[in-house]
Amino acid sequence: MGVDLHTHTTASDGSDSPAELVSAAAALGLSAVAVTDHDTTEGLAEAQAAAARVGIELVRGLELSLEWGPGGMHLLVLLIENRESLSSRLVRLREGRTRRNLEVLERLRSGGMDITLEEVREEGGPGTIGRPHFASLLVKKGYAPDIPAAFDLYLGRGRPAYVERFRLSPPEAIAAAHAAGGVAVLAHPLTLGVEGGRLSAVLAELSEQGLDGMEACxxxxxxxxxxxxxxxxxxxxxxxxxGSDYHGRFKPDVMLGTGRGDLLVPDELLAELKAAGAARRSPAPHHL
Structure with a gap:
């Protein structure tokens, strides 16, 4: 049947509500789907209720952006058991996003673009506002032909309206994942901006810090x-x-469950992640 362990909803920068996404995953025949919104677990209650209605396993998760130099490092926290242990860190991350969004808006307006914070909020709906919402608004107002172009022209790293924000260090994020009863999985590793032997060295270091998995599929x-x-x-x-990294209309070329049409994530990988989490939570045996 397959699973999808990386998706986004209206709780952050996806266009499907948590209930809509979970229902769509069940309709596709997936056995499990993870909701992994950016810096928030606010969509999980709705997603859990929908999963119970439609008969699919929900993997409780979120995605964190980490401090990293050459490129971008993201961490998926999967199989969360204790959301409350994450709350203080998530508040800091969301406050950082809010400050960043205000500066992005100011840079775009200084560049002659007629957009307002209220319009960005309308684009984002009830969830966390992110760059995809700015990109969508820029397309609607005719400042970019499509969302990828909005990033290439204005919002991507090195572009005029790109603004850094507060992020967790990799060791802090991995420790937070474990404190929440979950597992820590490096997302889309090629965005790190390193490859070959350097990528292997980074993985060795992260593994020593407690990393549990890597998003290969x-x-x-x-x-x-x-x-x-x-x-x-x-x-x-x-x-x-x-996982697909599904965002709905904000990434129209990425489909739920199948990515760009050829993705199949085996159920066994979720079982392995569960086993890794259980092993980490089990106390080490004492040898006399």
Whole structure:
């Protein structure tokens, strides 16, 4: 049946509500779906209720952006058991997002674009506001032909309206994942901006810090890349994970469950992640 362990809803920068996404995953025949919104667990209660109605397993999760130099490092926290342990860190992250959004808005307006905070909030709905909402508004107002172009022209790293924000360090984020009863999975590893031996060295360091898995079966990667990352994860003792990174209309070329049409994440990988989490929570045996 397959699983999808990386999706986003209206609680952050997706266009489907948590209930809509979970229902769509069940209709596709997936056995489990993870809701992994950015810096928030606010959509999980709605998603859990929908999962109970439609008969699909919900994997409780979220996605964190981490401090990292060459590129971007994101961490998926999956199989969350204790949401409350994350609350103080998530408040800091959301406050950082709010400050960043105000500066992004100011930079766009200084560049001659007629947009308001109220319009961005309307685009984002009830969830956390992010760059995809700015991008969507720029398209609607005719400042960019499509969402990827809005990032390329204005919002991406190095572009005029790109603004850094507060992020957690990798060790802090991994520790937070474990404190919440979950597992820590490195998302879309090629965004780190390193490859080959350097990527392997980074994985070795993260593994020492407690990383549990790596997203090898990622929706935007081609099959040879997925296989290479799958093998790399195994070499470092990490569970290969996978997901589409579905955002609905904000990433129209990425489909739920299948990514760009050829993704299949086996159920066994979720079982391995559960086993890794259980092993981490089990006390080590004492030898006399």
């Amino acid at each position: 990622y929706g935007a990667y081609d099959p040879p890349t997925r296989r290479a990352l799958f093998d790399l994860a195994r070499r470092h003792g990490l569970v290969p994970s996978g």
